[in-house]
Amino acid sequence: MQQTIQIAVADDHTLFRKGLIRLLExxxxxxxxxIEASDGKDFSEQLLASSVIPDIAILDINMPNKNGFETVQWLNNTYPNVKVLIISMIEREESIVRLLKMGVKGYLSKDVEPEDLEEAINSILHKGFYYTDFITGKLMHNLIYGDTKSEYVLLTEKEIELLQLLSTDLTYKEIAQSLDTTVKTIDYQRDALCKKLNVVSRLGLAIYAIKNNIITL
Amino acid sequence: MQQTIQIAVADDHTLFRKGLIRLLExxxxxxxxxIEASDGKDFSEQLLASSVIPDIAILDINMPNKNGFETVQWLNNTYPNVKVLIISMIEREESIVRLLKMGVKGYLSKDVEPEDLEEAINSILHKGFYYTDFITGKLMHNLIYGDTKSEYVLLTEKEIELLQLLSTDLTYKEIAQSLDTTVKTIDYQRDALCKKLNVVSRLGLAIYAIKNNIITL
DNA sequence: AAAAAAATCAGGGAAATCCCTTAGTGATTG
DNA sequence: CAATCACTAAGGGATTTCCCTGATTTTTTT
Incomplete structure (x- = not known):
């Protein structure tokens, strides 16, 4: 008989999570x-309380409370031996490369076949990793053309507030009024934010804000 | 023995679709x-070729080729007796209300429990519909506060192309060049589009485009 | 404590956006 | 067939955004 493989699953979409578990079983x-968790926080709590450490953790990226990135970071610090397989819908090169740099062992899109899922799990457990051509392609592309300075940027509360205001159709004047400052300062801060987020216009900022769930639609 | 219930499923995320099918089985x-289809187009084609008509079609909203809205419209014209249950991640009031107006029999979020799924299916087959408090709440809210003039607007190919260009940080001049026209025409069309979509600025257009999946992030 | 970096604000100017009017064209309709 | 509507395009002007320099202050680093 084969050795038992202990698996943890964290995904906020219940139907997907339950279906995934049926597939795995x-x-x-x-x-x-x-472990079956509805988000990263739930996952951490269950894992801390658990007497068994999973061999592999299957995580989504977009989750409330603690997202995939944060959960991987927490795992790296707390249970560095747990191998991570990301299953996500988003296929943004930046996100994928960032996760690879954080040491995740595999990355699957939600539209792969169940067989690929099994292969990924086995590959991670036996070879230590599972990188498809798609992933290695992204990685290579990033190595060559990647924007080395565009590491993941953390925004401050202030920046987030400003970004939210800039993502409306308020003018600088109106924004300045509501933040009790001057148009020129808003102008400066907009410029600084553009540089930080590597976009060229207010529109670019708004798109960034939407992409990164900083404003809710 | 209970009567057989014929189900069709269309969702572009293979893992979710397969998992859902396991849950249903x-x-x-x-x-x-x-019928198991990877998008609306695949679904229509399989249904046309099929000798059996499903009792219920479980559809996602966001799908390539033919999305949920288009698929429901097609079903209404071609197989009006097939009842539709939408399972989607998005919970925008406009989308939900629009689908309800199109006659879908139920709407489930992807983060419900499997039991709710079964209840929804049975309710639709026996009572003819399955509307949760959440859905009826949305509907009531829309009836009272809903923007009556903002019926769903269908955009032409041209408008979509323009909208996609306006949702970048290209200037009017650059957009005009790429569409082989003048800045003034772009300006006019932007204005027309703003009025049509009931927004006041280019930024509003970009947000609309993102909300309605006209541009992919 | 001194030096460096970052943030606030101003002036100014070029570019872009927004919005108005007008004019010509082609298609649709009463 | 005239009228209306939709689209392209231009002029013009008000406003906004973008980006530069520069002075002053605050914060961080050494």
Whole structure:
């Protein structure tokens, strides 16, 4: 008989998560789902309380409370031996490369076949990683053309507030009034934010804000 | 023995779709998945070629080739007796209300429990519909506060192309060049589009485009 | 404590956006 | 067939945005 594989799953979409677990279970009885979490926070809490450490953690990127990035970071610090397989819908090169740099062992899109999922798990457990041509392609592209300075940027509360205001059709004057400052300062801050986020216009900022869930539509 | 329930499923995320099908099958052997499609176009083609008409079609909203709205419209014209259950991640009031107006029988978020899925299917087949408090709430809110003039607007190919260009940081001049026209025409068209979509600025257009999946992030 | 970096604000100017009017064209309709 | 509508295009002007320099202050680093 094969050795038991302990699996943890974290994804906020219940139907997807439950379906995924059914798929995993149907791969064979040696796959044991020991943790089923609805977000990163829930996952961390369950893992801390658990007597069993999973061999592999299957994580989504977009989750409330603690997202995929934060959860991977937490795992790296707390349980560095747990291998991470990301399953996500988003395929932004920046996100993928960032996760690879953080040491995740595999990355799957939500539109792969169940067989690929099994292969990914086995590959991670036996070879230590599972990188498809798509992923290595992204990685190579990033190495060659990648914007080395565009590491992940953390925005301050202030910057987020400003970004939210800039993503409306308020004018600088109106924004300045509501933040109790001058048009020129808003202008400066907009410029600084553009440089930080590597975009060229207010429109670019708004698109960044939407992409990164800084404003809710 | 219970009567067989013929089900069609269309969703572009393979893992989700396969998992959903496992969940449905595990509800009981009288649930038969007769069509499994990766998008609306695939769904229509399979249905046209099929000798069996499903009792219920479970559709995603965001799909390539033919999205949920278009698929429902097509079903209404071609197979008006097929009941539609939407399962989607997006919870925008406008989208939900628009689908309800189009006659869909139920709407589920992807983060409900599998039991809700079963209840939704049974409710639709026996009562004819499944509307949660959340959905009826949205509907009521829309009836009272809804923007009556902002019926759903269909954009032409041209308008979509323009909208996509306006949602970048290209200037009017650059957009005019790429569309082989003048700045003044772009300006006019931007204005016309603003009026049509009920927004006041280019930024508003970009936000509309993102909200309505006209540009991919 | 001194030096460096970052933030606030101003002036100014070029470019872009927004919005108005007008004019010609082609298609649709009463 | 005239009238209306939709589209292209231009002029013009008010406003906004973008980007530069530069002075002053605040914060961070050494």
């Amino acid at each position: 149907s791969l064979g009885s040696h796959y044991k789902i020991i | 595990s509800l009981g052997s009288h649930y038969k998945i007769i």
